[in-house]
Amino acid sequence: MNSHEKHKYHWPRIGKRPRPKLHQDDITIVDAKMAKKAVVATALGNAMEWFDFGIYSYLAVVIGKVFFPSLSGSVQLIYTFATFSIAFIVRPFGGLFFGRLGDRWGRKKVLTITLLMMAISTLCIGLIPSYASIGVTASVLLLVARLVQGFSTGGEYSGAMTFIAESTPDKRRGFLSSGLEVGTLIGYIAGSGLVTLLTYILGSEQMVAWGWRIPFFVAAPIGLVGLYLRRHLEETPAFEAMEKAKDENKPKVPLRELFSKHWKVMLICTVLVFFFNVVDYMVLSYMPSHLTAVLGYGEAEGLLLILIVMFIMIPIVLAMGHFSDRFGNKRIMQIGLAGLLVLSLPAFLWIGSGKLGLVFLGLLILAVFLTCFEGTMPSVLPALFFTDVRYGLLAITYNISASLFGGTTPLVMAWLINLTKNNLVPAYFLIATSIIGLVVVTLWFTETSGKALRGSPPAVAEKQEIKELLEEPEEALWWHEEHVMIQESESEKR
Numbered sequence: 001m002n003s004h005e006k007h008k009y010h011w012p013r014i015g016k017r018p019r020p021k022l023h024q025d026d027i028t029i030v031d032a033k034m035a036k037k038a039v040v041a042t043a044l045g046n047a048m049e050w051f052d053f054g055i056y057s058y059l060a061v062v063i064g065k066v067f068f069p070s071l072s073g074s075v076q077l078i079y080t081f082a083t084f085s086i087a088f089i090v091r092p093f094g095g096l097f098f099g100r101l102g103d104r105w106g107r108k109k110v111l112t113i114t115l116l117m118m119a120i121s122t123l124c125i126g127l128i129p130s131y132a133s134i135g136v137t138a139s140v141l142l143l144v145a146r147l148v149q150g151f152s153t154g155g156e157y158s159g160a161m162t163f164i165a166e167s168t169p170d171k172r173r174g175f176l177s178s179g180l181e182v183g184t185l186i187g188y189i190a191g192s193g194l195v196t197l198l199t200y201i202l203g204s205e206q207m208v209a210w211g212w213r214i215p216f217f218v219a220a221p222i223g224l225v226g227l228y229l230r231r232h233l234e235e236t237p238a239f240e241a242m243e244k245a246k247d248e249n250k251p252k253v254p255l256r257e258l259f260s261k262h263w264k265v266m267l268i269c270t271v272l273v274f275f276f277n278v279v280d281y282m283v284l285s286y287m288p289s290h291l292t293a294v295l296g297y298g299e300a301e302g303l304l305l306i307l308i309v310m311f312i313m314i315p316i317v318l319a320m321g322h323f324s325d326r327f328g329n330k331r332i333m334q335i336g337l338a339g340l341l342v343l344s345l346p347a348f349l350w351i352g353s354g355k356l357g358l359v360f361l362g363l364l365i366l367a368v369f370l371t372c373f374e375g376t377m378p379s380v381l382p383a384l385f386f387t388d389v390r391y392g393l394l395a396i397t398y399n400i401s402a403s404l405f406g407g408t409t410p411l412v413m414a415w416l417i418n419l420t421k422n423n424l425v426p427a428y429f430l431i432a433t434s435i436i437g438l439v440v441v442t443l444w445f446t447e448t449s450g451k452a453l454r455g456s457p458p459a460v461a462e463k464q465e466i467k468e469l470l471e472e473p474e475e476a477l478w479w480h481e482e483h484v485m486i487q488e489s490e491s492e493k494r
Contacts, residue, residue, distance in 0.1 A: 020480040022473040026457040027466050028237045030169045038167035038236075039176050041229035042160045043183030045115045048222045049156055050184045052122045052149065054191025055215040056084055057285040057410070058303055061292060062204075062212045066130050067139045077293050078418065081411040083143055084285075087150030088407030091399040094154020096255075099395025102155065106235045106243075107163045107391060110155055115230060117152035119223025121145050126216030158381075158395035165382035166236035166390075169461040171450050173379045174329060178321025181374035182314055188284055189310050190222075191215060196303040238456045242387045261486055262393055265384050268444055269394070270401040272333075272381065275437035276373045277406025279340065282426060283366050284310070286410040290426070294417055295352055297359075305360055309367045316368060320375025329376040330447045334438065336372025341434040343369070348427035366430075383448040386455035386483065454479040 056063065064076035067083075094114075102110040125145045131138045160180055168176040194215050202211040259266065284306070291302030324332045343365050350362035385393050416425045452458040458469050458476050469476040 020473050020477040022457060022470060022476055024466055024470060027469060028241070028457065028459040029463060029466075030167070030237070030459050030461055032461065034234065035168045035172075035176060037229075038233060039164055039179040041226065041233050042111070042163050043179050043186075044222075044229060045111065045226035046157065046160050046180055046183040047187035047190070048115065048122075048219060048226050049118055049153060050187030051191045051219055051222060052118065052187075052216075053285065054188040055195055055219075058192045058195040058288050058306075059207075059212050059215070060084070060289045060410075062207050063142075065208050066212060067142055069131055075418075077289060078411065078414050081289075081414055083139075083146055085408045085411045086143060087146040087153070088399075088403035090147050090150045091154040091403045091407070092396060094151035095158060095395035095399035096154075096392075097151075098155020099158060099392035100255075102159050102162070102391035102395070103389060106239055107159055107166070108230065108233055108235050110391075111159045111163060112227060112230050114152045114156040114159065115223060115227050118149060118156065119220055119227070121148040121152065122216055122219040122223070124148075126213040126219075154399045155395055158398045159391060161378045162382045162391045162394060163233075163236055165379055165453060166238035166387075166456070169459050170452055171465075172325060172461060173383075174324035174376060174449055175318065175321040177378035178317050178324075178375045180378040181317050184374070185310050185314050185317065189307060192288070192303055192307045192310070194218065196307060199303065237459065238387050238453060241456065258389055258393065262385070262389065266393060266397045268440060269381060269384050269397045271437060271440040272377065272445070273398050273401035274405045275337065275433050276377050277402045278409050278433045279366070279370050279373060279430065281406050281409040282413070282430065283363075283370050286413050286426070287363065287366075289410065290413070291351075291359075293414075294423060295354075305363060308360070309363045312364065313367050313371050313374070316371040317375045320371050321379070322375075324376045324379065324449055327449075328447050329380050329449045330441060330445055332372050332376050333380075333441050333445075336369045337434045337438040337441065339369040339372070340366070340430050341438065344427045344430040344434070345424065348424050352423050380448060383451070383453050386479075386486075387453065388455060390453075390455070451478055452476060455483065 060077060060080045063083075064080040068076050068079045098110050098114060122145075125142065128141045128145065129138055161177070164177045164180055165173060198211050198214060199207055288302055288306050291297045291305065297305075320332055347362040347365045350358035353359065353362075381394055381398065382390055413426050413429070416429075417423060458465075460466060460469070474480070
């Protein structure tokens, strides 16, 4: 079976819980070219999203001067990050809206819509007049544009993870899905690189006057390229197979009932997203402003350090994705959490030392442990949910957690440092986060590397793999017992 063919999965009868049946036609043989195309198209769209977040983060000090000129330095930064964080309030609503649509209409259609919305809203930020021109209206328009970005992002990243996970063979899901985070880094690198170059060429005064607008204008054509590629993708084999097998007479499950059936896995997902986002936004979004506004490094110097670190991260992310396929994603996540638990405090001490070599070393340590999550999460999170609810529940859970813990990280760090006057607060925050993550991953997370996605038969890269799967259907359909329990629960309620 290739990625274009659809087959109805042979679900076993409920009640007696017989040995799960797996037929050769149920197994998807993934077209390698289609899988790579899916990764590139999805990662490019993700790069555009994080290009926007990157330029906003790296321009935080400048944006504060443009839209909040009456405030002092540290308070100005807090207001700027508050506008950054406010977009995360609407992300869960975007996740709910686009996630449910993605499970009904398909992954491809919804990802096309979200990318278009992001491109338009990003362009609009570059067109907003300054506070000096139209007063508080400028700040309000910035807020509106950020809210539109947040709403569309609610369906973007979770949909991108779902699309790639459903378009790749099980044994290479970790490596190929890590390409999504490579897109994230490329977006950040492009954004930070452009800001660094403009800051060096134009200087601080010209950046405040008009130079800050250029990166937002550049984002629009990136979005159009991503939009073109996504429109020419095919729907994922897992979604097509689900549509083929779907019973049109089966009543739609209310959202409340979905939550009641899947609350345990949603809780685990919430914690995974929590520590992933806290570390991600701490290193990639907050640190540039921390280096400049808190520690007093030059703007161009701080941006350049982060830029170099992100370049180094790209091959490490891919390596972590590969290692997760080989050694298990659970083990890679544990290594990342344990490393942050032990080395976060030394890393921030070195970052605050004022010595360039130690500053770079501290940043690099945090970044390397971050890659343990960037290389695994795009394949881990979609595998938590069954195919028929994957996009919707992942989008809702991911965005609630990201809104509460991830996007607020820069704001919380700026506020806590201003309150306590202690520059090591971010290190203590990372240590506490790592303890929570390590407990949950160790005790409650089930290894998913190399296994079929929940609710889907196996996906392989070569025909030779099919024979082995047919000999061990219980292992191939490892999620069968869990699925039977959910169906029995549904039957009892009816």
